[in-house]
Amino acid sequence: MKALVLAGGHGTRLRPITHTSAKQLVPIGNKPVLFYGLDAIRAAGIQDVGIIVGDTADEVRRAVGDGSRFGLRVTYIPQEAPLGLAHAVLIAREFLGDDDFVMYLGDNFIVDGVRGIVEDFRRSRPDAHILLTRVDDPTRFGVAELDETGRLVGVAEKPERPRSDLAIVGVYLFTPAIHEAVRTIKPGDRGELEITTAIGRLLERGADVRSHVITGYWKDTGRVEDMLECNRLVLETLEPYNHGVLDDATEIAGRVVIEEGARVTGSRLVGPLVVGAGATVRDTYVGPFTSIGPGCTLTDTELEFSIVMERSSVIGVRRIRDSLIGKDVEIKPAISTPQAHRFVLGDHSRVRVA
Incomplete structure (x- = not known):
């Protein structure tokens, strides 16, 4: 089994930090958030990892190297632009071959790791397996719909009217069945090849697509408040x-x-x-x-x-x-002058003045 880790993207919600840094390398407890994911992958017994990189490729390469410090073998896969999660699977086809794989979003944080989930997938081997968690605002995420028996019957990407409060966590497990699905889909409203569309295609074809609602802590660290919350959690340990x-x-x-x-x-x-x-x-x-x-x-x-x-x-x-x-x-303090505020701020900055 292999892993595909996504470490591209622009990190617009963390600007201005991400004007000059990869969002996956912002530290939590003085350790880049990406490293927690790589450690979790190794703990699950996976060694071959493909990392999707974009504009911040050089910074990610310097931080991760060849992967040996994590006990991994890393292959870097350039993505010309953030064209969607399914596009990442598409361009990683040669690396993935006919192996099963876990796709892990590099800015996601899961306290309990993925070892148990990967072991379950290896035993039962459905065509795909997605993780879900309940959220207050599902319009920010991919959303899953379950029937009365708990079976997955539909998925949607950031819907205006979600059919549930179950957000799709940024860890997906796939067999090679996903490759045909990503080849046959078209870009969605955001101009991206959505992995939710590809999963929906599997469902339409009667594939065995399973889901599991996690009870442990998960966070998409795409916003400053999310980073600070994860930092609190790590420091507690x-x-x-x-x-x-x-x-x-x-x-x-x-x-x-x-x-x-x-x-x-x-x-x-x-x-x-x-x-x-x-x-x-x-x-x-x-x-x-x-x-x-x-x-x-x-x-x-x-x-x-x-x-x-x-x-x-x-x-x-x-x-x-x-x-x-x-x-x-x-x-540092400004020179003592009549009260005034002086700022030099990057794009998308947020300032609160008492």
Whole structure:
């Protein structure tokens, strides 16, 4: 069995972060979200992985390499544009061959992994198997319709009037039967080859397409609030340790991870939180559910419920919370002047001013 991981796309809902970074590499607990998926695939006993890449291909290649660090063999498959999930299956035909495969969206986060699901699929081997979860707003997702016996009878992509609250999770399991289906469909209203259309084609032909409603935690990390929620969840599982340097004036409460080379002086750290390798924290309060990336600098500031990516600095600013701060960002007070706000903001930025 193989895996097909999607790591292309533009990540429009995470702009401006994704103007310069792949959305799959935004960190949760100082670990790129894509890496959680790759670890889950290896834990399921799969070693051959094809990764669909787009405009951020070079960044993904640098991060993942040949896959050996994950115990995987990785093949990169370029996609000229984000033309749909079924298009990804279409262009991966040579890599997939006649093997069964799991398709995993690289920006999805499933706490319990996919090992049990993959084992069930290997045993029963239906033509396709999809995972479902109940959501508050199914118009944002592919949606499944079940009959009174729980059998899958229909799927639709982001319908205006959903027939259920069951969203399709970004993990799909297929036999080679899917290849004929993706070859015969046409682009939908969004101009993409939708995998829901291909699954619908299998249903029309009487194929064995099964579904399973998951009860564990799942999140599509396409929005800032989703990233922060996943970060909270990961940090809740921390096993605390200190591989850095703390002075006697620093106070620690709760589960705190301090990675190698980090220095913390005169500060208060309230976990769960992680301070990345080589970071410097001085005269600062860092509150719970915060991830400080490698090489960051925090001085005389207050920060909580946030993600700060590598090499960024926050100096003399109070109080920051519920924030996603990108790489190589500098935040510091403005020069004292009559009250005014001064901004340099990228496209699609969101600012809240007290």
